[in-house]
Amino acid sequence: MDALLNNKVLLLNASYEPLMLVSGKKAIILLLCDKVDSLDDYPFKIRSTYMSLNLPSIIRLKEYINYRFSEIALSRKNILRRDNYTCQYCGKKLSPNKLTIDHVIPKYKGGENSWKNLVAACKACNSKKGNFVLNKINMKLIKKPIKPNFIFHFQKEISRHQNSWKQYLFLNEK
Numbered sequence: 589m590d591a592l593l594n595n596k597v598l599l600l601n602a603s604y605e606p607l608m609l610v611s612g613k614k615a616i617i618l619l620l621c622d623k624v625d626s627l628d629d630y631p632f633k634i635r636s637t638y639m640s641l642n643l644p645s646i647i648r649l650k651e652y653i654n655y656r657f658s659e660i661a662l663s664r665k666n667i668l669r670r671d672n673y674t675c676q677y678c679g680k681k682l683s684p685n686k687l688t689i690d691h692v693i694p695k696y697k698g699g700e701n702s703w704k705n706l707v708a709a710c711k712a713c714n715s716k717k718g719n720f721v722l723n724k725i726n727m728k729l730i731k732k733p734i735k736p737n738f739i740f741h742f743q744k745e746i747s748r749h750q751n752s753w754k755q756y757l758f759l760n761e762k
């Protein structure tokens with residue numbers, strides 16, 4: 589039962605906006621306190637001496653709360669996560685230690701340390717690009733680097749059990 593209670597549950601605001609991930613245990617407590625409705629369940633039950641209930645996968649607060657999201661820190665780890673550990677020039681997916689962080693506009697050209705100017709790159713592409721500007725050397729990015737928002741964290745958590753989360757995380761659109 590303990591392992592089941594460690595499953596992550598998507599908590600939505602009363603407005604259906606995603607707020608955070610909570611543990612199964614916390615979700616059950618919120619349900620039992622009548623603070624949330626369950627919108628979707630995992631395909632397994634939580635059983636104890638006193639009760640048996642489905643473990644929710646998505647819960648929604650009955651009352652709206654004001655919640656401000658903190659910014660996602662600009663770090664090597666988060667850039668690699670945003671880029672899905674994929675070189676943004678050749679598209680190769682690699683382990684984190686095989687990837688470097690490349691300045692799209694080189695530093696000496698005024699390129700900043702920012703979400704829009706830093707991308708994951710394999711060592712080969714990074715050294716091929718060197719200090720050049722992309723349009724000078726016929727290399728291009730496979731996608732435009734953007735600053736991720738809070739939904740990014742949830743999107744990375746989705747596993748096979750959480751297909752039903754997609755409609756709330758804007759992943760249904762192709």
Ligand SMILES: [Zn+2]
Nearest residue numbers: 675678710713
């Ligand atoms: Zn590459």
